[in-house]
Amino acid sequence: MKSLLYFTKKLHAYAGKILYINLFGSILIGLLDGIGILLLAPLLSIIGIVDIPLNDFPGLRVLYALQELPKDRALLIILGIYIIMVSGQSFIGRNIGLREIRIHTGFINHIRLEIYRTLLQANWGFIMKKRKSDLINSLTGELGRVTNSTFVFLQLLASIVFTAIQIGLAMLISFKMTLFVLGCGLVIALLSKRFIRKSRDLGTVMTDLAQSYLAGITDHFNGMKDIKSNLLESSRYRWLVDWSNKIAYERYENSKVRSNSQLSYKLFSTLMIAGFIYGSVTLFQHQGMSLLLILVIFSRLWPRFTGIQSNMENIAGSISALKALMELQEECFKAQELQGANGIDGGAIMPLKLEQNLECQQVYFRYDQHQPDYTLEAVNVRIPANSMTAIVGQSGAGKSTLIDLLMGLMKPEAGKVLVDGKELANADLLSLRKSISYVPQDPFLFHGSIRDNLIMINPNASEEQMWEAMEFSSAAEFVQKLPRGLNTVIGDRGVRLSGGERQRLVLARAILRKPSILILDEATSALDTVNETKIQEAIEKLKGRMTVIVIAHRLTTIRNADQVIVLDKGKIVQTGQFGQLSEDKKGLFNTLLGNQLQVAL
Numbered sequence: 001m002k003s004l005l006y007f008t009k010k011l012h013a014y015a016g017k018i019l020y021i022n023l024f025g026s027i028l029i030g031l032l033d034g035i036g037i038l039l040l041a042p043l044l045s046i047i048g049i050v051d052i053p054l055n056d057f058p059g060l061r062v063l064y065a066l067q068e069l070p071k072d073r074a075l076l077i078i079l080g081i082y083i084i085m086v087s088g089q090s091f092i093g094r095n096i097g098l099r100e101i102r103i104h105t106g107f108i109n110h111i112r113l114e115i116y117r118t119l120l121q122a123n124w125g126f127i128m129k130k131r132k133s134d135l136i137n138s139l140t141g142e143l144g145r146v147t148n149s150t151f152v153f154l155q156l157l158a159s160i161v162f163t164a165i166q167i168g169l170a171m172l173i174s175f176k177m178t179l180f181v182l183g184c185g186l187v188i189a190l191l192s193k194r195f196i197r198k199s200r201d202l203g204t205v206m207t208d209l210a211q212s213y214l215a216g217i218t219d220h221f222n223g224m225k226d227i228k229s230n231l232l233e234s235s236r237y238r239w240l241v242d243w244s245n246k247i248a249y250e251r252y253e254n255s256k257v258r259s260n261s262q263l264s265y266k267l268f269s270t271l272m273i274a275g276f277i278y279g280s281v282t283l284f285q286h287q288g289m290s291l292l293l294i295l296v297i298f299s300r301l302w303p304r305f306t307g308i309q310s311n312m313e314n315i316a317g318s319i320s321a322l323k324a325l326m327e328l329q330e331e332c333f334k335a336q337e338l339q340g341a342n343g344i345d346g347g348a349i350m351p352l353k354l355e356q357n358l359e360c361q362q363v364y365f366r367y368d369q370h371q372p373d374y375t376l377e378a379v380n381v382r383i384p385a386n387s388m389t390a391i392v393g394q395s396g397a398g399k400s401t402l403i404d405l406l407m408g409l410m411k412p413e414a415g416k417v418l419v420d421g422k423e424l425a426n427a428d429l430l431s432l433r434k435s436i437s438y439v440p441q442d443p444f445l446f447h448g449s450i451r452d453n454l455i456m457i458n459p460n461a462s463e464e465q466m467w468e469a470m471e472f473s474s475a476a477e478f479v480q481k482l483p484r485g486l487n488t489v490i491g492d493r494g495v496r497l498s499g500g501e502r503q504r505l506v507l508a509r510a511i512l513r514k515p516s517i518l519i520l521d522e523a524t525s526a527l528d529t530v531n532e533t534k535i536q537e538a539i540e541k542l543k544g545r546m547t548v549i550v551i552a553h554r555l556t557t558i559r560n561a562d563q564v565i566v567l568d569k570g571k572i573v574q575t576g577q578f579g580q581l582s583e584d585k586k587g588l589f590n591t592l593l594g595n596q597l598q599v600a601l
């Protein structure tokens, strides 16, 4: 319920008074519909189906005058009112419908953008812990369920109001009989509570199934090559068969709950009517008139009760989605990198200029604070501005983690990260990142042209600057050979390019930003020696103009670094120049270098 109110408040904030105009319109339709019940009585009398003594019904005395008029005139008046009522109802209904679609689509977009924005503003530590496919599921399937059920909730409220109006009008016809129908409705509503519970449980299973589908199918497409080359197709296929069976079962169960609920309403109403007719004829010798009235009231009110029940089941089935999305949003808010910041406009942020050095002082970090071991322990690093620093160490030593801390993507558990002697504050995070160009191990390219991929980092870059950046990263030659040059569309994640070509393009993109800090995390690992040497030489030329931090496994590529930092199991074990470290026979660097040279021979 809390989650439902949470999104209803959002809808209220988004749509404002239009929402109430629509609600009022729905209630008006209900009112017009209710008047139809009242008009039935004189109509039936005039047509001569049954003679209703309207004078006997206190609420209907207003209509008595109609019965007194000549038949054809009364008929004309009633039919005239009927035409006005039905066309008014249809006109209002049409406007409400159209407005509702506009509010609905706008509200989906509003929530989608809000969640996406808060996700974009959330810190890296939070995003890293989330399963990617769960986030995709939240922004696709769950979002639809949430906005839908918020509207169903509003419909439910309108339904309740207009059922109340109809009950009031029905009471004008017959208080006792309306009370009887109401009592029956209450009994069946109590008996049907279990259907609502079941719908809620099934909704939770549906959320789990939707998440597992998206997770499995994402894994499948990410690992397509592994699947094909290792002949894993049958295991993946079995997974999908298994999932399909589960979803088919759950969908069937869901429909079963809905139809069982509708069936019980129908059966109950049939029994009730039969019982009532039997009772009134045999026990109370009631008039045909009473029977007719109960049928009229019943035929109007009962569908409202079943509608309310169906709305409640619908909402119950979406509770899991509502809860999941609300929690995601709340978590995102808590994990906001810059508390209270609304904007995501990177353009307005001024890059920070590193003048002296980037430092870590006694930094401790671990991904899981329940684990005893630290990923980084007592780390002290000083990276002088406009120099080249290489970070080396065995796989899992903590090199990428150290880079993440230096970029302010994650915060140390203890110790400090300093920029030019000043502790990195939240307010400076985005300025620091605006001054950095980072090339990760697995570079990312969007589906689009090469030009699109380059220009996204610097929308003002000229064609000449783009070619210059590509010359720098040895990408110009292969891009020139492509049939459409800069306009060549590269596939999803750039898969139509080789790993090395992708790395060269991402490097060109990084340079195009003209960063003051360039961070390369194994950025040339997929390159052949010729291209790697070319890039290495180009990077070395950046010394003095830019702060360069390089993570490298191939140690020969960092021969000319100003300083080399050696990490081992999260600790810094050596720092110095390449030559100096390689001569320290007992040091880890010498061992690593020795191992690589042995492999090369």
Ligand SMILES: Nc1ncnc2c1ncn2[C@@H]1O[C@H](COP(=O)(O)OP(=O)(O)OP(=O)(O)O)[C@@H](O)[C@H]1O
Binding pocket: 128, 367, 368, 375, 393, 394, 395, 396, 397, 398, 399, 400, 401, 402
């Ligand atoms: N998101 C994460 N959650 C939990 N543990 C992590 C996470 N990322 C890395 N680790 C762990 O932290 C340690 C350091 O990882 P890191 O990626 O920093 O090492 P690395 O030296 O860059 O390794 P490589 O050279 O293989 O890229 C590893 O033991 C790794 O398993």
